[in-house]
Amino acid sequence: MSNKGVVMNYKELQHLYYMVAIDLSSNRISGIIPDVMGELKSLVLLNLSNNMLSGNIPSSLRKLTNLEALDLSLNNLSGNIPQQLTELTFLEFFNVSFNKLTGTIPENGQFSTFQENSFEGNQGLCGIQLLKKCEDHGMGSMPQSDNGDQDSGSSLVQFDWKIILIGYGGGLVAGLSLGNIFGPNILAWLGKIFKGSNLVL
Structure with a gap:
């Protein structure tokens, strides 16, 4: 713990282990959430909102098995x-709204009961709780808009039709051009062949 820039170690911090509620909201606290927070197993409420905390949400918070509110x-x-x-x-x-979180929102357990406002303001988050669904690319889930699949599908169909039309149009033009150039010569040559066979063209 620091007091006016002087860092001090307190040996009596074990008394915190019996606390049931910690509210440090709106205190301009910076730094990361320490892993040791997961040792406060009596906590029912933990509020660290409206500060300047950075880094990841520690997975050690899973040890707070009595926790009912986390902000x-x-x-x-x-x-x-x-x-x-x-x-x-x-x-x-x-509530983890208005952070810089990314990836897929967990769907199991209590997380299936939380609403969109618990996660809003995180541009990189996606999941069933948000309008932004997730798309799996094999390297992890990425955010995707609702109409992402439809847009990619329709553009693929348009692309295929363009290829078909170009091929058909090109073949038609080439066929007409070659027919105009070589058509009379081919007819004359076929006429000679059919005359030798006593057939009339």
Whole structure:
């Protein structure tokens, strides 16, 4: 812990392990969320919203098995929402809106009950809770708009028709041109052949 720029270590921090609620919202706190936060297993409420926190959401928060409310909104958090947070079976309120999170929103457990406003303001997030669906490219899920498949499909069909029309048009022009140039000579040559066979052309 730091106080006026002086870093100090406190040995009595074990008393925090019995706290049931921590609200540090709107305090301009910067830095990352420490992994040790996952050791505060008595927590029922954790509110770190409206600060300047950065880095990833630590997967160690899955250890807070009594947690009912987690608010990390209005920070600069990045990376994915850890899939391990679906293990928080008592979680009734969850808010990570207006961060810089990316990837797929977990769908299991309590996460299936959270609404869009819990995740809004994260341009890189996608999932069933948002209008922005995810598309799997084999390297992880990427955001995709609702009409992405339709747009790609229609452009592919248009592209195929263009090829067909170009081929048909080119063949027609080439056939007419060659017919005008070589047509009389071919007819004369065929006439000679058929005359020798006693056939009339």
